[in-house]
Amino acid sequence: MQNHITQIATQAKAAFYQLAHAESARKNQALILLADLIGEHENTLLAANVQDMANAQQKGVDNAMLDRLKITSGSLKNMREGLLQIVALPDPVGEMDEFRLRPNGLRIGKMRVPLGVIGMIYEARPNVTVDAAALCLKSGNACILRGGSEAFHSNMALAKLIKQALHDTGLPEHAVCFVEDTDRQHVGDMLQAVDLIDVIIPRGGKSLVERISTESRVPVIKHLDGICHVYIDEFADKNKAIAIAFNAKTSRYGTCNTMETLLIHEKRAAEILPELANLYAEKGVELRGCLKTRDILPNMIAATDEDWDTEYLAPVLAIKIVANIDEAIFHINQHGSHHTDSIVTENYTLANVFLRVVDSASVMVNASTRFADGFEYGLGAEIGISTDKIHVRGPVGLHGLTSQKWVVLGDGQVRG
């Protein structure tokens, strides 16, 4: 059944196969040219964005959304720097490893290859348009970008530059495709385009991501929740514990790697919690505690069962005192979102138990959960953070946009 999306996706698939012939240098050349074009056309981009901002304000969109939508000279500079960082990353495509010689003389190993056609469905941020196009191109994937309707003019202005960069470097123009009208039906059609689109990556609010992952027949790589924990163990260094618990909550409230629940061993609670509570109070963080926590800090609001399962994305923190590391790990695996969790301890064995048994995309010892992102992990850039368990967990960089195929090198072998 042909529709607008299957037409686009068919072009994207053809472009993907053409991209397999494109060497790294040419892909990098296109990204460098795109960075230059963004610099040259700054005024056009800003003007397009002014239009989007005006429409959004007229619709009464909230400030957080306006903030994500806005393009400034500074954000354009960041886009250009981001592009050059992606240029500097090694090309993962074609990496070969794990070759073994089999008894029959076959040499069998793996080659890293792109996934194919990636469908990105995202909300307001126009910088995602550039990041996604660049990461997909560098990793040899074609992509279909469907940005939010609020950012329509900004995205179309960026699309024009991306197409020019592809064209001028001799790369297939449909390597980066755009859904150029805001009909919501197209999103539904993308989710049904099995065999044409190989993976869907949604980025946006939880309701968008949930809807997409429920409806999609195409495999989805997604980020859902960030309910992150810090566990202050019996053998924690007090100073590290306070610094990490404070930073993990307060350095930014709206990010997915922000701590939402603090767990602390019962033997250290009376010593550490009052001091931490003072620091949080200075920052205006609302604390909600379990029964034992409120024995130590009686003025605190009582945490309900719902608190353990809530991503506040706000200056609110739930606190629970636990009897031991097993209770802490049980709580994290039960109530967390398998995103990022950290233990503060000086005990070697307990650190290793935590690393092994906590079932999260990122597990940390003596570090703030706030480090969980592609840039901090040295990926150079990320297309998202996965809370899925198959294919890729945590920050998704170039490698997460590839998989490995088997390579079998023979000399005429046949099977007996």
Place this chain on the structure above:
Amino acid sequence: MQNHITQIATQAKAAFYQLAHAESARKNQALILLADLIGEHENTLLAANVQDMANAQQKGVDNAMLDRLKITSGSLKNMREGLLQIVALPDPVGEMDEFRLRPNGLRIGKMRVPLGVIGMIYEARPNVTVDAAALCLKSGNACILRGGSEAFHSNMALAKLIKQALHDTGLPEHAVCFVEDTDRQHVGDMLQAVDLIDVIIPRGGKSLVERISTESRVPVIKHLDGICHVYIDEFADKNKAIAIAFNAKTSRYGTCNTMETLLIHEKRAAEILPELANLYAEKGVELRGCLKTRDILPNMIAATDEDWDTEYLAPVLAIKIVANIDEAIFHINQHGSHHTDSIVTENYTLANVFLRVVDSASVMVNASTRFADGFEYGLGAEIGISTDKIHVRGPVGLHGLTSQKWVVLGDGQVRG
């Protein structure tokens, strides 16, 4: 919403977390014990299978199905050997690599971890029960096994031994769960058990796999089609070409890695095809050719467009003459099932082009497509062969049942 499956899956999830504490030695001990138990209870297993066979014959099930269903002394011996092979494989859980030191002193790398709870939905073969239980257990996953109703008594007899092996080695009994009645609703419930079941692996006929992958809200690792190609290139060694093309078609007809379409360069067709046609004729293979092929071998049936997209699983072969490697690769990417494709050539550059550009789970040079399986690749065993593009491609062994989480080792670092 509680139902029979969510009850089982909740038990399996709890068992999965307990398994995280189980060292390799204990998992191996359970598999060795299971091998012993299968030996001790041979008569019980054979008797249960006789019951299944009688029921199946009464229902008028076809011979191929009966063949898959049947348990013999020999097949029990194979199950036991398979178990000991899995025991001998290195445990992938906890492998750590790619550690890098970041500028802030954090050491960041990856640890290999199980996926969680794996739901297996499969048809008649009782040996899948043992293979799947063993591969999942060894890789630290809990599993829920739902075998075909035809094999019900055989599977329940095996289930009893598996439970005993887990119990007697002190492993959680629900590490391997069984759907112990044949209500088809349970399959539907498994496909909806998001958050409880982490991945579904269907094994069986194409219609089963298609239905499951269409309906499932849980991610699926699946094998759909095996439309495999051999391309005899302009620079092929004639003897290798004939040996490989003959073996890839005739060594077994019903396997997914059997060649279904032979592609041959126009400069070599007249020299090679007649000789090959004679060999195929001796084996009773029906040939269907393109127009150019029938210029050389006029008595051949004409191939239609449908032939290029057909997995015969039978002594039938489609043959197409192509003008060059580009046409061959285009045909494979267009009509193949991204399973396994092989080029026969002595040309270094063309071999590399084929390896890079053909978008299949296994790409081969000068080897029969029939080698594409877990045992031949040295995985020791396989739980299936994936034709998906994310997570894992080709034969799925222990590594395919795991993913990698990020490990961050700090010394009190906080984010600025």
